[in-house]
Amino acid sequence: MDLNKRTADAIVWLFLLTMPVWINWIGGYTSLGSRVIVLALAAMSLNFLLGFTGVLSFGHAAYFGLGAYGVGLTIKYLCASTPLGMLVGVVVGTLAAAVIGVLIVRLRGVYFAMVTIAFGQVFYFIAYRWNAVTGGDDGLSGWHSIPINLGFAKLDILNDPIAFYYFVLACFAVAVGVMALLLRSPFGRTLLAIRENERRARFIGIPVEQHIWLSWLVSCLFVSLAGTLYALLNNFADPHDLRWDQSGYFVIMAVLGGMRSFWGPLIGAVIFVVLQNYVSGQTENWMSFIGLFFVLVVLFFPRGVLGIFRRRIIS
Amino acid sequence: MTQLILYNVFNGLIIGAFYALMALGLSLILNLSGVINFAHGGFLAIGAYLAYTLIPYIGFWGALAMAPVLTAVIGLLVERVLIRRLYGRDPLYSLLLTFGLAFMIEDGTRYIWGAQTLPFSIPDWLTGSLSSNLFFLTGYRLFMVLLVVVAVIALFLVLDRTRLGMRIRAGINDLETVSTLGVNTRILRNLNFGLGIYLAGLAGVLAAGMLGLQPTIGNDLIMPSFVAIIIGGLGSLPGTLLGGLLIGVASGVTAVFFPSATEAVIYVMMGLVLLVRPRGLLGEEGRVL
Numbered sequence: 001m002d003l004n005k006r007t008a009d010a011i012v013w014l015f016l017l018t019m020p021v022w023i024n025w026i027g028g029y030t031s032l033g034s035r036v037i038v039l040a041l042a043a044m045s046l047n048f049l050l051g052f053t054g055v056l057s058f059g060h061a062a063y064f065g066l067g068a069y070g071v072g073l074t075i076k077y078l079c080a081s082t083p084l085g086m087l088v089g090v091v092v093g094t095l096a097a098a099v100i101g102v103l104i105v106r107l108r109g110v111y112f113a114m115v116t117i118a119f120g121q122v123f124y125f126i127a128y129r130w131n132a133v134t135g136g137d138d139g140l141s142g143w144h145s146i147p148i149n150l151g152f153a154k155l156d157i158l159n160d161p162i163a164f165y166y167f168v169l170a171c172f173a174v175a176v177g178v179m180a181l182l183l184r185s186p187f188g189r190t191l192l193a194i195r196e197n198e199r200r201a202r203f204i205g206i207p208v209e210q211h212i213w214l215s216w217l218v219s220c221l222f223v224s225l226a227g228t229l230y231a232l233l234n235n236f237a238d239p240h241d242l243r244w245d246q247s248g249y250f251v252i253m254a255v256l257g258g259m260r261s262f263w264g265p266l267i268g269a270v271i272f273v274v275l276q277n278y279v280s281g282q283t284e285n286w287m288s289f290i291g292l293f294f295v296l297v298v299l300f301f302p303r304g305v306l307g308i309f310r311r312r313i314i315s
Numbered sequence: 316m317t318q319l320i321l322y323n324v325f326n327g328l329i330i331g332a333f334y335a336l337m338a339l340g341l342s343l344i345l346n347l348s349g350v351i352n353f354a355h356g357g358f359l360a361i362g363a364y365l366a367y368t369l370i371p372y373i374g375f376w377g378a379l380a381m382a383p384v385l386t387a388v389i390g391l392l393v394e395r396v397l398i399r400r401l402y403g404r405d406p407l408y409s410l411l412l413t414f415g416l417a418f419m420i421e422d423g424t425r426y427i428w429g430a431q432t433l434p435f436s437i438p439d440w441l442t443g444s445l446s447s448n449l450f451f452l453t454g455y456r457l458f459m460v461l462l463v464v465v466a467v468i469a470l471f472l473v474l475d476r477t478r479l480g481m482r483i484r485a486g487i488n489d490l491e492t493v494s495t496l497g498v499n500t501r502i503l504r505n506l507n508f509g510l511g512i513y514l515a516g517l518a519g520v521l522a523a524g525m526l527g528l529q530p531t532i533g534n535d536l537i538m539p540s541f542v543a544i545i546i547g548g549l550g551s552l553p554g555t556l557l558g559g560l561l562i563g564v565a566s567g568v569t570a571v572f573f574p575s576a577t578e579a580v581i582y583v584m585m586g587l588v589l590l591v592r593p594r595g596l597l598g599e600e601g602r603v604l
Contacts, residue, residue: 056407103589110351110406111549115589118541122582129575244538248414255411287422294415298408299400 030161043253043265045222051259054195059120065242066093067227072237076143093224140237258304331563332463338543340514353413356533357420362386362519383516390512425530433528548598
């Protein structure tokens with residue numbers, strides 16, 4: 001089993017590291033690859049909460065969008081520096097999550113989901129209404145990512161899509177690595193215990209609310225990181241990044257890939273992004289197709305791609 | 316100034332009545348089946364567009380009577396074919412399914428009726444203003460408020476006085492026991508879903524007369540309806556009603572003093588309620604879904 005896991009990790013990293021080499025051969029382009037990684041990071045962050053703590057958030061787009069607007073506003077108005085902008089984006093997203101987390105941490109199940117959806121909308125309306133600063137419905141444009149000076153070399157993430165891809169991949173690797181370490185730590189094991197049986201976890205003295213709050217915080221921190229990368233990718237922050245549709249996309253990616261497995265959401269993100277890219281290029285009625293896709297996934301693939309695999313191996 | 320405030324409070328009440336009508340339907344479905352119906356706004360749009368299509372044949376009053384019923388029939392079918400399969404599973408799945416349905420309905424209405432705003436004709440004698448001093452008090456608005464009041468009273472009477480209502484209330488408390496006592500809970504949930512969708516359809520016809528017809532007509536109403544349920548308290552229909560009216564008036568009043576925060580204010584209210592009273596204003600203690 002452990003060997004299997006190592007092989008899976010190796011395959012995933014090989015796939016990701018070589019993507020810019022072969023993605024053009026199969027009809028893609030490098031920034032599509034970056035998009036996949038960014039959204040995969042968002043979906044995996046969500047899954048930290050959904051799949052490994054057993055708490056359903058349907059409002060993660062809010063923190064994704066806060067990250068996006070954080071980096072955009074910082075670069076546009078404060079200081080033309082990509083790392084600083086990303087830092088601001090992540091801090092803003094995480095702080096908002098910390099405050100809202102305190103309010104919602106005692107709720108469960110459907111109620112939790114509903115409150116996260118509703119709270120997500122606050123930030124959407126702020127971005128949508130505060131025209132003077134955020135650009136309102138048109139989104140925040142008039143800024144772009146700034147090449148990063150590493151001291152020994154300059155990383156031109158603005159003009160060189162391959163440099164940007166590896167920059168995103170590096171951020172992804174750090175974030176995913178931290179999440180994997182957390183899940184292997186006693187803290188992560190405690191989260192699994194809460195997922196499996198909250199009442200029992202409480203009986204043996206685990207401060208459940210505190211753990212859920214921390215898990216929520218970790219999840220939102222990395223989803224805001226994904227948001228900053230997404231804005232840098234597009235050189236644009238869109239109010240729709242903050243909306244509930246986007247949250248739904250993250251959840252479907254996690255479910256589609258398999259929310260009980262670590263890499264599941266990555267697979268979900270690959271399938272979803274490629275499908276969305278293809279369908280919206282083919283037809284104006286892409287919303288119907290995406291909607292139908294949601295329905296079909298729920299009815300026929302509730303365990304996700306990796307879930308099916310796993311069941312086969314076991315049986 | 317007084318008139319402005321009065322205007323906005325009244326406006327807020329009307330909007331609040333809409334929120335309440337939507338939220339009551341959502342709440343019925345959520346309480347008995349544990350399903351957050353994301354497609355509720357979509358059903359509202361279906362009701363509105365069906366009324367639009369029916370008006371040339373059977374007039375406004377006929378459409379007002381028929382469109383919500385037809386919407387409810389569609390709702391019954393959707394529950395029978397799709398949603399029923401998900402009962403007893405993680406609520407995540409019904410959320411995703413209705414999310415997908417909402418997309419399909421929005422796009423479907425756009426495909427059938429077009430993306431442009433359609434005019435929705437209401438009887439002439441309802442369009443006029445009732446008093447020159449209170450210019451905003453048009454007949455249609457007053458009529459809407461009255462109709463919502465009647466619908467809400469009727470709903471509570473059904474729940475309180477009829478056998479179906481009794482079973483729904485009992486099912487909200489303990490569906491398993493109700494089932495053991497010989498009630499067909501599949502049919503019960505089906506009818507309950509239909510009842511919720513009927514309310515959405517009714518709200519749709521009324522909203523179309525006020526806001527005009529667009530495929531996205533339900534989108535602006537669904538989030539505040541969630542907030543109304545949360546503020547009012549999960550599991551409590553009177554709470555939902557109260558929540559809807561409260562946030563309607565609050566956003567109406569905010570529109571006078573700080574127009575750009577009209578939408579945001581209801582979420583601030585929700586935050587405050589959750590901070591002070593996590594179960595909502597009239598919610599039962601310790602209720603978990």
